[in-house]
Amino acid sequence: MADTTDLLTYLQRGRDAVLWKLDGATEHDIRRPLTRTGTNLLGLVKHLAAVESGYLGLVFDRPFPEPIPWAGADVEANADMWATPDQSRAELVDLYRRVSAHGDETVRLLGPDAEGSVPWWPGRGPVTVSFVLVHLIAETHRHAGHADIVRELVDDSAGMSAGNSNLPDGDLDWWADYRGRVDGAAERYR
Structure with missing residues (x-):
């Protein structure tokens, strides 16, 4: 298993991408x-704050010290997946950063082999910090992919990170031609 420094690095890359x-x-x-x-960009941030506060908080008996009302068992379904008008971008981004710092501290304090229990995984035995980090990396990067697609739908922005698009270097004409070829191949199966 990778050490927690490597795992936290990959988790942070996903956080940064979102x-x-x-x-x-x-x-x-x-x-x-x-x-x-209903997938939306700010809702993904709100969701990930709730998810991470649970996995690197409650699971290891280090609850995040601030209330996260949309993370309770008695809330409306998907309450964590969209920002209400009274929830600002700055508020939710700052919350996500505080939750992330708290989670990183949990990992550093407890170490990779510390065990916890996931109450929403009934019948599952104890989990380790390392196991939960791998789960959170997968969850965060999955939602980073959602965010990438949603942002492309908003304004055609695409790419993995500010310094690395991870896409071919093509101008608008190249991309239009490429998309046309992909569409043409698909049309053969209509």
Whole structure:
């Protein structure tokens, strides 16, 4: 198993990618649902704050010290997946950063082999900090992928990070040609 420094590095890359997708987007664009299920950029941040506060807080008896009302068992379904009008971008981004710092501190204090219990995984035995970090890396990067697609739907922005798009270097004409070829291949199966 990778040591916790490596795992925290990969988790942070996912966190950074999700937050980067908010940069330069309007308040409307970070809140508007762009899929049938309502996926939106700021909702992904809100969701990840709740998820991480549980996994690197409650699971290891180090609850995040601030209330996260949308993370309770008695809340409306998907309350953590969208920002209400009274929840600002700054508030939710700052919360996510505080939750992340608290989670990182949990990892450093307890170490990779410390055990905890996930109450929402009934019948599952104890989990280690390392196991939970791998789970959170997968969860965070999954949602970073959602954010990448949603942001591309907003304004055609795409890429992995500010310094590394991880995409071919193509101008608008190249991308239009590429998309046309992909579409043409798909049309053969209509």
